[in-house]
Amino acid sequence: MAAPFDLNDDSVVVIIGTGAGGGVLANELAQKGVSVVALEAGGRYLPEDYINDEWESFGQLAWLDPRTTSGDWRVAKDFSGLPAWIVKAVGGTTTHWAGASIRFQDHEWKALTSYGPVEGASLLDWPIDAAEMAPWYEKAETKLGVTRTGDRAGLPGNNNYKVFEKGALALGYKEVHTGRMAINSADYDGRLACQQTGFCFQGCKWGAKWSAAYTDIPAGEATGNLEVRERAHVARILHDDAGKVMGVEYFDKDGNLQMQKARIVCVAGNSFESPRLLLNSASNMFPNGLANSSDQVGRNYMRHTTGSVYAVFDKPVRMWRGTTMAGIVQDEARHDPSRGFVGGYELETLSLGLPFMAAFLNPGGWGRSFTTALDAYENMAGMWIVGEDMPQADNRVTLSETKDQWGLPVANVHFSDHPNDIAMRNHAYKQGIAIYEAVGATRTFPTPPYPSTHNLGTNRMSEKPEDGVVNKWGQTHDIANLFISDGSQFTTGAAENPTLTIVALAIRQADHIASEMAAGNI
Numbered sequence: 156m157a158a159p160f161d162l163n164d165d166s167v168v169v170i171i172g173t174g175a176g177g178g179v180l181a182n183e184l185a186q187k188g189v190s191v192v193a194l195e196a197g198g199r200y201l202p203e204d205y206i207n208d209e210w211e212s213f214g215q216l217a218w219l220d221p222r223t224t225s226g227d228w229r230v231a232k233d234f235s236g237l238p239a240w241i242v243k244a245v246g247g248t249t250t251h252w253a254g255a256s257i258r259f260q261d262h263e264w265k266a267l268t269s270y271g272p273v274e275g276a277s278l279l280d281w282p283i284d285a286a287e288m289a290p291w292y293e294k295a296e297t298k299l300g301v302t303r304t305g306d307r308a309g310l311p312g313n314n315n316y317k318v319f320e321k322g323a324l325a326l327g328y329k330e331v332h333t334g335r336m337a338i339n340s341a342d343y344d345g346r347l348a349c350q351q352t353g354f355c356f357q358g359c360k361w362g363a364k365w366s367a368a369y370t371d372i373p374a375g376e377a378t379g380n381l382e383v384r385e386r387a388h389v390a391r392i393l394h395d396d397a398g399k400v401m402g403v404e405y406f407d408k409d410g411n412l413q414m415q416k417a418r419i420v421c422v423a424g425n426s427f428e429s430p431r432l433l434l435n436s437a438s439n440m441f442p443n444g445l446a447n448s449s450d451q452v453g454r455n456y457m458r459h460t461t462g463s464v465y466a467v468f469d470k471p472v473r474m475w476r477g478t479t480m481a482g483i484v485q486d487e488a489r490h491d492p493s494r495g496f497v498g499g500y501e502l503e504t505l506s507l508g509l510p511f512m513a514a515f516l517n518p519g520g521w522g523r524s525f526t527t528a529l530d531a532y533e534n535m536a537g538m539w540i541v542g543e544d545m546p547q548a549d550n551r552v553t554l555s556e557t558k559d560q561w562g563l564p565v566a567n568v569h570f571s572d573h574p575n576d577i578a579m580r581n582h583a584y585k586q587g588i589a590i591y592e593a594v595g596a597t598r599t600f601p602t603p604p605y606p607s608t609h610n611l612g613t614n615r616m617s618e619k620p621e622d623g624v625v626n627k628w629g630q631t632h633d634i635a636n637l638f639i640s641d642g643s644q645f646t647t648g649a650a651e652n653p654t655l656t657i658v659a660l661a662i663r664q665a666d667h668i669a670s671e672m673a674a675g676n677i
Contacts, residue, residue, distance in 0.1 A: 160192050160382050165416035167192050168668070169403050170423060171389050171432065174247020175657040176641035177423030178367025179298075181383075182375035183665030189672065190380055192415055193372075194387040194405055196424075197243035200250070201369055205358030209510045212357035216250055218243040222427065223555040226571040229603045238568040239458075239607040241425055245385055246368025248425070248608070250358045253480035254336040254365070255503060255652040256301040258292050261285040262490055263498075263543065263649035269490060270497040275573055276545035277455055281646040282618040282627040288659060295659040299337035299365040300344055308340045309333045310349060313477025315504050318468070318536040322590035323484045323502075330485035334503070337365040337654070338478060344370070353506070355479035387413075390563060391436040392420055392637070398440055400637045406561050419668065419677055421629075423640040423661075426456060426610035430552045430643060431566040433614070446631035446639075449621050452614060453553055455546035456568065457648040458607040460576045462540045463505060464587030465516065466596035467531040474506035474536050482538075487586065488650045496578040499650045500542025502587060507537065515605050528600060536591065540583040541609070543650045545573035552613050609653050614643040628667045629660065636677045640664055 160167050167190045170177045181193045197218075206212040217240060224231040224238045231238075242248045262269040264285055267278040296304045303309045310333045312320065323331045338355070339348045349363040362369055375381035386408035393402045393414070402416045422429045430453040434444040444452050482504030489499050507515060509532060516528055555567035572580075584601040591599055617623025620632035629644050631637045642657050649656075671677045 160190060162413060162415050164190070165401065166190060166418050167415070168419045168421060169194065169415055169417040170421045170640065171403065172247060172423035172425065172428070172641060173245050173367060173372060173383060174423060174425065174641065175249050175367060175654045176661045177421065178246055178249065178371045179658050179661040180421060180423065180640045180665050181381050182371035183662055184669060185375035185378045185380035187665065187669040188380060189669055191375070191382070193381060193383045194389055194403065194415070195245050195383060195385050196388045197245065197385065199245040199368070199385050200358065202358065202360045202362050205360050207352070207354040207357055207360065209357065209508045212354070216242045216244055216358065220559050221557055221565050223557050223565065223567040225567060225569045226550070228570045228572065230606055231570070234606050237606045239427065239610055240605065241608065241610065244368065245372055245383060246366045249366040249654065250368055251356050252654055253355055253652070254338040255480055255483070256296065256299055256335050256337045256655040257501070257651040259285065259649040259651055259656060260488065263647065266498070266647040273497060273545060273575060275547060276575065277548045278546060279615070279617060279622055279646050282616060291659040291663040292655065294662050295655055298662070299655065299658065300339055300346070301655070302334070302336045302338065302340050303332065304335055307343070310336055310338060310340045310478055310481045312482060313351065314472045315474035315477070315506055315536050316482035318472055318594055319482050319504050319538055319590065322593040325593035326586070326589055328484050328486045332483065333481045334483040336478070336481055338481070339363045349478060351477040353475050353477055353479060388561060389424070389432060390561060392432065392445055394438065394440065394445070394634070398634060400445070400634055419636045419638065419672070421638040421640045425641055426613045426643040427552055427566040427568060429639060429641055430613040431554065434554050435563055446614070446624050446633045446637055448633050449623065451622070451624050454548050454551045455612040455615050456550045456552055456570060457544050457546055457611040457645065458570065459609040459648055460500060460540065460542035460544040460579045461604045462580050462584060463537060463602040464584060464591065465535055465537045465600040465602060466591035467528070467598040468534045468536065468594070468596055471533045472536045473533060475508055480505055480539070487583070494582055496575045496582065498543035498575070498579070500540055500579055500583050501650055502583065502590070503539050503541060505537045505539035516600060516602055531598070538587055538590070540580065540587065541650065541652060542579045542583060543648050544576045546612055546615070546647060547573055609648070611642045611645040611648045611653060614639045616644045616646045629664050638664065638668065
C-alpha cells in the first residue's frame with residue numbers, strides 16, 4: 156500500500172473519480188512511476204460485498220445524492236431525482252456496467268462530416284480518428300479481456316439470447332452473436348470465467364467481469380505510487396494567480412474540508428459531476444467556471460437513444476438466467492439515412508429482475524395490463540436499444556438551486572429528445588418487436604428509456620477552443636494542467652456502449668501526461 160501523500164505535496168497528480176476513466180488513468184500513471192492521489196466520493200466494495208438483490212444492491216452502490224431534472228424526457232417525469240443509474244464507489248460504474256465492449260465505427264469519429272449538418276443538433280467531428288485510436292483500443296481490449304477479440308472465445312448464449320438470435324436470423328440479420336464482452340469466457344488475468352449467475356448489474360461476485368474496483372485500482376496501489384481516498388467528496392478545484400490549477404478541496408469521510416495540492420488535476424466524475432465541479436469552481440479569474448471560456452461546459456449532454464422491448468412467449472424463457480447482456484444485433488448500427496435518421500443503433504439482450512421490472516415496465520400504466528405482464532414474467536424475453544443520439548447545445552448540465560449535503564449546488568440535467576432520436580427509437584421498437592414476433596411472441600412491450608447509464612458529452616473534445624472544452628488529449632483548452640478523463644469528453648456518442656472507448660482514451664491520456672511531465676511541459 157502506498158504511504159499516504161502529504162496534503163501539501165504539490166508534485167502529485169490528483170484524479171477525481173475512480174471509474175473507467177479515472178481508475179484506469181490512476182493505474183496507468185502509477186505504473187509509469189507517477190505519484191497519484193485519487194479522490195473517490197463513494198466507499199470501497201469488493202466482490203464479497205456485492206449483493207444479488209436488485210433493490211438492496213441499488214441502495215449499496217448507486218449515486219443517490221440529490222440531482223434535479225428538466226426537459227421533456229420521461230425520466231424528468233417519472234424519476235425526477237434520478238436522472239442516471241450510476242455508481243458511487245471505488246471503481247465507479249465499472250461495478251454496475253454490463254460489460255459490452257465495442258469499438259466505434261470509423262465514420263462515427265467524424266459525425267459532422269459523415270452525416271452532414273443536422274438541424275437542431277450541434278454535431279462536430281472528433282479531433283481524433285479510428286486509425287489513431289486502433290492501438291489504444293487494442294491495449295484496452297487486452298486489459299479488459301474482451302471476448303471475440305484476440306484469441307478469446309465468445310460467451311455462451313442463454314435462453315434470452317437463443318430467442319433473440321432465432322428471431323434476428325429469421326429477419327435476415329447477419330451480425331448476431333453473444334457480443335464482445337469484458338466478461339471472461341475462460342479464466343484470464345487472474346480472474347475466473349463467468350459463472351452465469353445473472354446479477355451482472357449488481358457487481359460481479361466472481362470477478363469474471365472487468366471492473367476497475369478489483370483490477371486497476373489494486374494494481375495501481377501495489378506500485379506504491381497510488382493512494383485512493385474513499386468517501387472524499389470534491390467541492391472545488393483551486394487555481395493560482397497565473398490561472399494554473401494548484402489543488403483540490405474536498406470533504407473527507409468525517410465531513411472535514413481538506414485541500415490536496417496538485418501538479419495536475421484530472422476530472423473523471425462522469426458527465427454530471429465533472430461539469431458540475433468545473434462550474435462550482437468559478438472564481439474572479441474564471442467567473443463562468445473553470446475551462447469554460449467557450450461556454451461549452453455542461454452542454455451537449457448525450458445519453459444514447461435507448462428504450463427496451465420485452466416480449467411474452469407461450470413457454471418459459473427465464474431471461475434472468477445467465478449473463479445479463481451477452482447478445483447483440485449489429486446490422487442496424489450502420490449509417491443509412493434511408494431509414495429516416497442519421498447514425499445507427501445496436502440491439503442487445505437485457506433482463507431485469509422482478510423488482511426493477513415492476514419499476515420500469517410500462518405496458519400502459521397500472522391495472523390489468525401491468526399485472527398480466529408480470530404474471531408472464533417467466534415467459535418473457537428482453538432486449539435493449541442503444542443508438543447514437545444527437546448532441547444539442549441546450550441538452551445540458553447546469554447548477555441547480557438545490558444544494559447537496561455539503562451545501563454545494565447540485566447538477567440539474569436538462570434533456571429533450573431530438574427528432575432524429577425519436578425516429579431512431581421508433582425504428583428500433585419496430586425491429587425489436589418484429590424479432591420477437593418472428594419466433595411467436597404472444598405480446599410485446601416497447602418500454603421507454605430508463606434513468607441513463609451512458610452519460611456522455613458535457614465537456615466535449617474539439618479541435619477549436621470555441622467549440623468545446625478539451626483538446627484531443629482531454630487537456631482543457633483554457634488550463635494546461637487540467638484534464639478531463641471520463642465520458643464527458645466525448646464529442647459525439649456513436650452507437651456503441653462507451654466504456655471501452657473511455658478506457659482506451661484513459662490509457663492514451665496517461666501516456667501523454669507522463670511524457671509531458673517528463674518533458675517539463677506541465
